[in-house]
Amino acid sequence: MIPTDEEAMWAVGSGDLDQAGLLFDRYHVGLYHFFHRMIQDRELSKDLTQNVFVRLLRYRGSYQPGQPFRAWIYRVARNVANDHFEKQKSSFVGLKPIHERVAAPDGAEQAEQVVTLQLALQQLPQSDRDLLVMSRYQELKYEEIAQIMGLSLSAVKVRVHRAIKKLKELYFKHEN
Amino acid sequence: MKLSEEEWQSLMIDLIDGKLTGEMKEMVERQMAESTIHQREYEALKQLLAAFAQPESVVPTDELRANFSQLLAGEKQKIADNGPSKHLSAETGGKKVSAQIKDQRWAHKRSVWLPIAASVALLIGAFWLGQLTLRGRLQATEREVDRLRAEVQASNQMVMLNLLKQNSASDRIKAVGYANEMEEVDEKITRALLNTLNFDPNINVRLAAAEALARFGDQPQLRLAVVASFAKQTEPMIQITLIALLIDWQEKRALGPMQQLMEDEAAPKIVRAKAAEGVGALYPL
Numbered sequence: 181m182i183p184t185d186e187e188a189m190w191a192v193g194s195g196d197l198d199q200a201g202l203l204f205d206r207y208h209v210g211l212y213h214f215f216h217r218m219i220q221d222r223e224l225s226k227d228l229t230q231n232v233f234v235r236l237l238r239y240r241g242s243y244q245p246g247q248p249f250r251a252w253i254y255r256v257a258r259n260v261a262n263d264h265f266e267k268q269k270s271s272f273v274g275l276k277p278i279h280e281r282v283a284a285p286d287g288a289e290q291a292e293q294v295v296t297l298q299l300a301l302q303q304l305p306q307s308d309r310d311l312l313v314m315s316r317y318q319e320l321k322y323e324e325i326a327q328i329m330g331l332s333l334s335a336v337k338v339r340v341h342r343a344i345k346k347l348k349e350l351y352f353k354h355e356n
Numbered sequence: 357m358k359l360s361e362e363e364w365q366s367l368m369i370d371l372i373d374g375k376l377t378g379e380m381k382e383m384v385e386r387q388m389a390e391s392t393i394h395q396r397e398y399e400a401l402k403q404l405l406a407a408f409a410q411p412e413s414v415v416p417t418d419e420l421r422a423n424f425s426q427l428l429a430g431e432k433q434k435i436a437d438n439g440p441s442k443h444l445s446a447e448t449g450g451k452k453v454s455a456q457i458k459d460q461r462w463a464h465k466r467s468v469w470l471p472i473a474a475s476v477a478l479l480i481g482a483f484w485l486g487q488l489t490l491r492g493r494l495q496a497t498e499r500e501v502d503r504l505r506a507e508v509q510a511s512n513q514m515v516m517l518n519l520l521k522q523n524s525a526s527d528r529i530k531a532v533g534y535a536n537e538m539e540e541v542d543e544k545i546t547r548a549l550l551n552t553l554n555f556d557p558n559i560n561v562r563l564a565a566a567e568a569l570a571r572f573g574d575q576p577q578l579r580l581a582v583v584a585s586f587a588k589q590t591e592p593m594i595q596i597t598l599i600a601l602l603i604d605w606q607e608k609r610a611l612g613p614m615q616q617l618m619e620d621e622a623a624p625k626i627v628r629a630k631a632a633e634g635v636g637a638l639y640p641l
Binding site: 195197198200201204208209212213216217222225226229230233234237246293294296297312316317332333334337338341342344345347348351352 | 362365366369400401403404405406407408410412414415416417419420421423424427428431432435492496503506507510
């Protein structure tokens with residue numbers, strides 16, 4: 181029988197590290213996209229994704245049985261991103277300028293939309309960007325985001341909707 | 357129906373996400389059809405949210421997997437080095453006979469006591485584990501119940517506030533009824549009830565709101581707002597209901613307006629009598 185995420189992570193916590201491979205297969209692309217959508221840097225997204233799995237193995241004992249794994253791993257990912265931004269602040273090593281980071285995909289109109297959206301997203305405060313990446317791109321449920329961010333369900337909904345409002349203004353400003 | 361800009365946007369997002377159903381969906385669609393501003397807003401939101409749906413074009417390279425495999429192998433090695441698989445080498449050949457006998461006696465004792473000790477340990481362990489699991493489960497269930505309660509509460513509030521804005525009086529009465537059923541009520545709801553009491557065009561809705569406010573007698577600010585509302589009421593039924601309410605609360609700040617009403621010759625007799633009753637009940641002896 182194929183183990184669920186929770187069963188696999190519980191097994192990892194109990195010493196069956198091979199199950200971590202299964203979790204890597206299931207999550208590494210999603211996590212990579214999560215970081216890439218947040219920072220628009222392939223190399224850095226790869227490093228941060230890797231850090232998530234380093235932490236998964238290192239802190240495997242802290243995983244409680246029954247804890248929803250998706251929310252758990254995304255909380256780890258969010259911490260990895262926050263630590264990275266903190267380090268960046270203290271070392272003054274910035275990201276590349278935004279127009280260099282946002283790569284235009286193929287297909288004229290869609291490409292334009294994606295780039296406009298990315299430009300607008302990058303101008304949002306980080307907490308708003310996190311929320312939108314989680315809810316709109318990663319399609320995490322409000323419930324899961326509430327667990328990740330330690331907020332109530334209604335607070336998450338209000339914040340996501342407000343972030344969309346801010347984003348809408350930025351998006352159409354760029355588009356025009 | 358008057359909704360704030362934020363509430364409108366929130367409902368539109370829910371509509372785009374397919375989260376609205378039934379009456380609520382119809383209501384939003386109907387209202388939207390009547391306003392070109394809302395239609396434009398809706399189209400803009402739709403376009404924005406559709407841009408999120410574009411698939412991510414980048415994919416992680418194989419390097420990520422290779423690094424992970426290496427990481428995993430390193431971690432496994434660490435377990436192998438420190439873990440229980442570390443065996444002691446067997447060196448029996450050089451042992452003295454007495455030591456061997458000692459070992460055998462110890463082994464005998466061990467063979468008798470070990471299973472007993474193990475059983476006791478197992479029993480204690482099982483009991484402890486059972487307690488732990490039970491407690492953990494109970495806590496998890498409690499958390500879940502709390503979360504669900506908060507969720508139900510939030511959605512009840514939203515339904516209530518939206519129903520209050522409906523055109524039909526029976527819907528608005530229903531909304532007031534919801535407020536009566538809510539266990540926890542925040543300021544938004546009490547403010548909505550006060551507004552209804554003051555401004556709803558239908559007397560039955562206003563009456564229902566007055567009755568619904570009765571349970572908030574422990575909130576001094578709200579009581580003061582009810583006193584202010586009472587002073588402005590002209591409808592006898594509402595006045596009588598509020599007099600009863602204010603007597604029940606023993607709200608002394610209502611004495612002035614009650615006295616005025618008692619002395620108002622234009623007011624119906626019954627209302628003046630009730631106001632006199634109120635003055636009598638509230639007057640400090």
